[in-house]
Amino acid sequence: MTTNRAYVLLSHKSLTQENHQLRSALHKKYRFDNIIGSSEEIGKVLGMVERVSDSDSTVLVTGDSGTGKELIAKAIHYNSPRASKAFVPINCGAIPAELLESELFGHVKGAFTGAIANRIGRFELASGGTLFLDEIGELSLNLQVKLLRVLQERKFEPVGSAKTQDADVRIIAATNVDLAKAVRAGQFREDLFYRLNVIPISIPSLKERKTDIPLLLHHFVQHFNSTKNRGLTGFSTEALETLYHYPWPGNIRELENLVERLAILKGHGMVEVVDLPEHYQASRVEVSPVPADAIEIPENGMDFNTAVDNYENLLILQALEKTGWNRNQAAALLKLNRTTLVEKIKKKGLRPPPDVSM
Known part of the structure; x- marks a missing residue:
C-alpha cells in the first residue's frame, strides 16, 4: 500500500469516527430527558414526541414564536431511525419567494440568470x-x-432540470400561524394542510407551563455560567415570583435571553428583583400586588396541582442554592427526609451549577 493510499484511508477513518462522535453527541443532547420541564403540559408533548419518533409520518409542530418548535423537531429526528443522517432546517419565511424554490429543490447550471453552476437543494441534502x-x-x-406534489409522489426535480430525483426525507413542518384559519382565508392550500397535519404537535406557550420556569431558569444559569465563565447562583424567591407573574410574550427564547443578559451584566451571586429589567419588575406590581407570602386565586380559578408543583420547585431550588447544593442541609431546611428530597431532585431533573459538586 502506498503512503498516499494509507494516508487517505486513515483520513477517511478519522472523519468517520468524528462524524460518529458528533452524531452521538447530538443524540445525547436531544434525548427526551434532556428537554427541560416537569409540567403536565410539556409532559404531554414529550409523550407524543416519543411515540412518533419511530415512525416516518409527517409532523406539523405548532406554537407561538420562541416556544421551542425546532428543539422538538430535533428531538424527533435524533431519536428516530433516521438519526444517523442529516437534520436539515430551512426557514420558509426568511428566504425571498423567488429564491426559495431553488433552496428547496436545487437547480442546474443555466436554469436562471446567475445560476452559474449546479446546486444541491435542501431535499437532496x-x-x-x-x-x-x-x-x-x-x-x-x-x-x-x-411541495404538495413532493409529499404525494416522493419525487422532485431541481429547477431547470427534467430529471426526477427521489425524495427520501421525513418532513417536519412548523408554524406559529393558525393554518386552518389560513385555509379558510384562501392563503394556504387545504390539501397541503392535510398532508402536513398527519401528526399534529402543539407546543404550549411559557405562560401555559409556568411551573417549568424555575427549571428553565436553573438550566440557563448553568449553561451561561459554563459558556461565559460566570457565577450566578440562582434567583431569590422574590425574583422567581416576579418572573412567575410575568406574561412571557417571547416565551422560552425571551427567558433564555434574560438569563444571558443577567449573566453578562450581573455576573455573580443571587439574582434579586432589583437586578431584573424594569418591565419585569413592573409586571409583579401590576399582576401581583399582594404580599410575597400570600397567594391570590384568579377570578377564573387556578389548577391546584399546578400551583403546588410550582411552589415546590421554587422551595427546593431556593433551599439547594442557600446550602450550596448540600442535600443534607437542604433537606433539613425543608424539614424533609433526605431520600425524599433526592427523589424529587431526580424527578425534576435538577442539576447543580458546573462549579458545584454533589
Whole structure:
C-alpha cells in the first residue's frame, strides 16, 4: 500500500469516527430527558414526541414564536431511525419567494440568470434524514403546489432540470400561524394542510407551563455560567415570583435571553428583583400586588396541582442554592427526609451549577 493510499484511508477513518462522535453527541443532547420541564403540559408533548419518533409520518409542530418548535423537531429526528443522517432546517419565511424554490429543490447550471453552476437543494441534502420546514405558513401558493406534489409522489426535480430525483426525507413542518384559519382565508392550500397535519404537535406557550420556569431558569444559569465563565447562583424567591407573574410574550427564547443578559451584566451571586429589567419588575406590581407570602386565586380559578408543583420547585431550588447544593442541609431546611428530597431532585431533573459538586 502506498503512503498516499494509507494516508487517505486513515483520513477517511478519522472523519468517520468524528462524524460518529458528533452524531452521538447530538443524540445525547436531544434525548427526551434532556428537554427541560416537569409540567403536565410539556409532559404531554414529550409523550407524543416519543411515540412518533419511530415512525416516518409527517409532523406539523405548532406554537407561538420562541416556544421551542425546532428543539422538538430535533428531538424527533435524533431519536428516530433516521438519526444517523442529516437534520436539515430551512426557514420558509426568511428566504425571498423567488429564491426559495431553488433552496428547496436545487437547480442546474443555466436554469436562471446567475445560476452559474449546479446546486444541491435542501431535499437532496436531507436525503435519508429529516427536512425541517420552519414557518411553513409563509410558503407562497405556487410553492405550496410543488411541495404538495413532493409529499404525494416522493419525487422532485431541481429547477431547470427534467430529471426526477427521489425524495427520501421525513418532513417536519412548523408554524406559529393558525393554518386552518389560513385555509379558510384562501392563503394556504387545504390539501397541503392535510398532508402536513398527519401528526399534529402543539407546543404550549411559557405562560401555559409556568411551573417549568424555575427549571428553565436553573438550566440557563448553568449553561451561561459554563459558556461565559460566570457565577450566578440562582434567583431569590422574590425574583422567581416576579418572573412567575410575568406574561412571557417571547416565551422560552425571551427567558433564555434574560438569563444571558443577567449573566453578562450581573455576573455573580443571587439574582434579586432589583437586578431584573424594569418591565419585569413592573409586571409583579401590576399582576401581583399582594404580599410575597400570600397567594391570590384568579377570578377564573387556578389548577391546584399546578400551583403546588410550582411552589415546590421554587422551595427546593431556593433551599439547594442557600446550602450550596448540600442535600443534607437542604433537606433539613425543608424539614424533609433526605431520600425524599433526592427523589424529587431526580424527578425534576435538577442539576447543580458546573462549579458545584454533589
